[in-house]
């Protein structure tokens with residue numbers, strides 16, 4: 001028999017070759033040497049770091065799962081939970097904006113860090129829901145629905161967006177303010193725009209979302225903001 | 233009472249939600265591990281755990297008990313993960329061409345702070361592993377993750393991927409070659 005090739009030597013490491021190959025490997029010093037090299041490499045292969053899940057994890061999964069077992073599948077990602085946090089965010093933003101207006105006066109009990117954390121969390125929440133809206137729109141099919149949910153969500157996001165944009169700008173956070181500017185233009189267009197049955201309108205909207213990689217930027221900023229907020 | 237997997241699956245099939253709960257609690261961690269290894273993303277993995285059990289629940293009537301419940305579930309999890317990876321890839325391909333303006337923007341907003349351990353050698357290898365895995369085709373990556381990290385047999389992997397055994401073997405081999413090359417600068421794994 002001829003010598004084993006790289007593929008056979010590699011698969012032998014996993015025990016995925018036939019008896020004939022294994023026999024050759026035992027008898028042929030040259031192949032054994034090459035196999036040893038591969039074995040060393042694969043033995044030393046970096047371990048895949050998987051986040052830990054403790055003993056209670058199974059129960060947590062089950063608790064999350066249980067309410068869904070009877071429920072019907074969702075039409076889309078746009079459902080109640082995309083709509084509800086708006087209020088909470090608005091309160092947080094109003095709170096923060098108020099703080100900012102009197103930033104020179106020290107408010108006892110609330111640290112600057114706590115305030116910033118609230119803002120960042122509200123911001124990341126806002127960006128996340130904006131992302132969902134943009135994804136929904138990017139996949140919307142003309143005439144399939146009237147984009148009612150999308151428009152309602154856009155309307156609530158517009159108000160929130162304006163507050164956040166102003167807050168970011170007055171805090172000197174230009175990258176975020178600029179992104180929120182871009183986002184606001186699209187949100188306003190969706191909120192005021194005609195219903196989704198006109199393909200041309202929808203296409204124009206999609207083009208708008210795609211220009212400047214808006215969705216991508218929102219996604220990155222959302223992740224960054226969340227991370228920053230968690231660090232505080 | 234301690235149910236065996238097959239007894240619990242049988243009970244669940246007859247409509248006993250509690251029995252299904254036992255299976256969920258028992259297998260959640262291994263499903264999470266697989267999903268994380270497949271997607272390399274914690275949130276995606278969490279979503280996939282939910283999706284896997286939801287699908288399993290809906291398809292319980294198809295589970296005939298000939299294979300172990302764990303194996304059956306595993307196949308569902310692997311397929312869900314694969315679907316997600318494919319969907320992501322399609323979406324990425326539709327919008328991969330970043331303008332230079334966006335790249336600049338990224339440079340401005342991204343401010344990574346290297347922690348000491350990230351600079352350590354083991355950290356370096358681990359941080360190289362992710363992009364290295366990302367370079368593989370989805371077939372290669374799945375086959376490799378299932379074979380190398382999850383210890384699954386080639387037959388099963390071929391079944392999950394819906395390919396011939398030889399194709400699965402070849403994918404594992406290609407993955408090993410590419411990864412050894414990618415990790416060469418920092419690890420003793422070079423070809």
Ligand SMILES: [Zn+2]
Pocket residue numbers: 002003004024028029030031032
């Ligand atoms: Zn030989």
